Amino acid sequence: MPEIENCIFCKIVKGSIPAEKVLETEKILVFKDISSKAPVHLLAIPKEHVADLKGISILGKDLFEAIAKVSEVAGINSTGFRVVMNQGQDAGQEIEHIHFHILGGRKLLWPPG
Ligand code: 5GP
Numbered sequence: 836m837p838e839i840e841n842c843i844f845c846k847i848v849k850g851s852i853p854a855e856k857v858l859e860t861e862k863i864l865v866f867k868d869i870s871s872k873a874p875v876h877l878l879a880i881p882k883e884h885v886a887d888l889k890g891i892s893i894l895g896k897d898l899f900e901a902i903a904k905v906s907e908v909a910g911i912n913s914t915g916f917r918v919v920m921n922q923g924q925d926a927g928q929e930i931e932h933i934h935f936h937i938l939g940g941r942k943l944l945w946p947p948g
């Protein structure tokens with residue numbers, strides 16, 4: 836599995852940084868965000884280091900299947916949830932390993948600001 840040195844999410848995949856895992860498949864990992872912005876705040880990532888949407892290709896399907904699954908596991912499927920991807924500076928992206936935020940468990944403001 837290609838990994839990038841100093842990438843926090845690659846380290847979580849490898850297990851050298853702990854995370855509260857919610858779902859793991861061959862290609863995808865979903866874990867709790869360390870600084871949750873909602874009662875449920877999960878991050879879905881490809882295990883392989885993909886920097887942005889251009890590299891996501893077929894993994895997109897696996898990611899969205901995992902998101903659908905964890906929304907059930909986390910009990911937010913019926914009440915609703917939001918999936919967010921921050922790309923680049925204007926969106927406030929901090930970690931350059933592609934990730935989708937899954938937020939739920941409360942009424943979410945729109946637009947997010
Ligand atoms: P971004 O701003 O790049 O879209 O989001 C990065 C997210 O990763 C943030 O919500 C932040 O709280 C989360 N995060 C940063 N470092 C860690 C970590 O070491 N563990 C976990 N579980 N989440 C992290």
Ligand code: ZN
Pocket residue numbers: 838839842843844845846883884885931932
């Ligand atoms: Zn990475």
